[in-house]
Amino acid sequence: xxxxxxxxxILACSAIGAGLAMIAxxxxxxxxxxxxxxxxxxxxxxxxAKSDVTSTMLLGQAVAETTGLYGLVIALxxxxxNPLLSKFLKL
Amino acid sequence: xxxxxxxxxxxxSHPLIPFHIGGQEVYLMTTEVCTLIVSVxxxxxxxxxxxxxxxDAETPSGLQNFVEFLVESLDKVVDNSMGKFGxxxxxxxxxxxxxxxxxxISGLFGLRPPTGDYAxxxxxxxxxxxxxxxxxxxxxxxxxxxxxxxxxxxxxPINLIGEFATPLSLSLRLFGNIMAGTIMLxxxxxxxxxxxxxxxPAFLHVYFDLFSxxxxxxxxxxxxxxxxxxxxxx
Numbered sequence: 515x516x517x518x519x520x521x522x523x524i525l526a527c528s529a530i531g532a533g534l535a536m537i538a539x540x541x542x543x544x545x546x547x548x549x550x551x552x553x554x555x556x557x558x559x560x561x562x563a564k565s566d567v568t569s570t571m572l573l574g575q576a577v578a579e580t581t582g583l584y585g586l587v588i589a590l591x592x593x594x595x596n597p598l599l600s601k602f603l604k605l
Numbered sequence: 606x607x608x609x610x611x612x613x614x615x616x617x618s619h620p621l622i623p624f625h626i627g628g629q630e631v632y633l634m635t636t637e638v639c640t641l642i643v644s645v646x647x648x649x650x651x652x653x654x655x656x657x658x659x660x661d662a663e664t665p666s667g668l669q670n671f672v673e674f675l676v677e678s679l680d681k682v683v684d685n686s687m688g689k690f691g692x693x694x695x696x697x698x699x700x701x702x703x704x705x706x707x708x709x710i711s712g713l714f715g716l717r718p719p720t721g722d723y724a725x726x727x728x729x730x731x732x733x734x735x736x737x738x739x740x741x742x743x744x745x746x747x748x749x750x751x752x753x754x755x756x757x758x759x760x761x762p763i764n765l766i767g768e769f770a771t772p773l774s775l776s777l778r779l780f781g782n783i784m785a786g787t788i789m790l791x792x793x794x795x796x797x798x799x800x801x802x803x804x805x806p807a808f809l810h811v812y813f814d815l816f817s818x819x820x821x822x823x824x825x826x827x828x829x830x831x832x833x834x835x836x837x838x839x
Contacts, residue, residue, distance in 0.1 A: 572824065576820070577828075583778055
């Protein structure tokens with residue numbers, strides 16, 4: 515442990531944090547899959563309303579995706595614009 | 606110019622063109638240059654289309670048919686989801702749809718998508734935010750502010766956060782999707798040996814640039830329309 519620099523430790527922990535942040539991807543995956551399944555069922559029951567069902571489904575999926583994208587943005591910040599490292603270097 | 610540099614992965618916005626304002630050196634970043642290219646392309650297309658329309662041919666052909674189809678389908682999308690308010694907002698929605706779509710697919714032409722920069726998406730979302738608040742104030746006048754204290758005054762901070770969360774989530778959604786696509790393609794181009802770069806990236810481009818770009822364009826404009834109509838109906 516002695517030959518690890520402080521910056522190195524911060525970078526390593528940030529990488530682990532970015533990986534953990536991407537666990538958020540589970541939620542939107544489940545949600546979007548559920549919406550797509552329900553959409554398929556709706557089209558099966560009423561094929562005439564295919565375009566309406568599709569657009570509603572896509573809109574709902576996009577909203578459900580938001581939380582996952584928050585996780586992605588946090589991971590991107592940790593990897594490429596690390597606020598922790600710049601705070602440490604300024605001190 | 607943008608996507609993959611010689612040494613490995615590169616998807617950042619770089620300072621490209623330096624110039625001086627009042628002794629201060631500022632740069633035009635990759636994003637601004639790409640935004641300019643996209644805007645100029647759209648303007649040139651519009652000018653050509655206008656010249657064609659002015660020619661007033663007996664039977665419309667080629668480009669004129671395409672432009673009429675484009676305008677009609679944009680108007681129809683706005684009409685379907687905004688109803689009687691559609692006419693007033695069709696211009697704005699059509700414009701952002703064209704701009705976001707061309708920006709999203711500009712990765713196909715070797716540019717770095719302008720929407721892959723948070724500055725672009727945040728400004729688009731802020732325009733939408735101003736329009737939403739304008740619609741709210743125009744419709745319900747002073748009640749816009751008293752509505753923030755309903756149902757009980759204690760909930761005022763949460764209502765306020767809810768209003769400001771709209772542009773945040775709109776911009777982050779577009780940015781996150783396009784940025785993720787850009788990073789994936791940059792990683793693919795930057796890290797794999799040369800024989801993997803033949804043919805296979807075409808499918809990745811179709812998914813990340815075309816499909817994802819079209820969906821996100823649709824979602825951004827659709828949510829804008831939904832929020833504005835929601836305020837107008839209040």
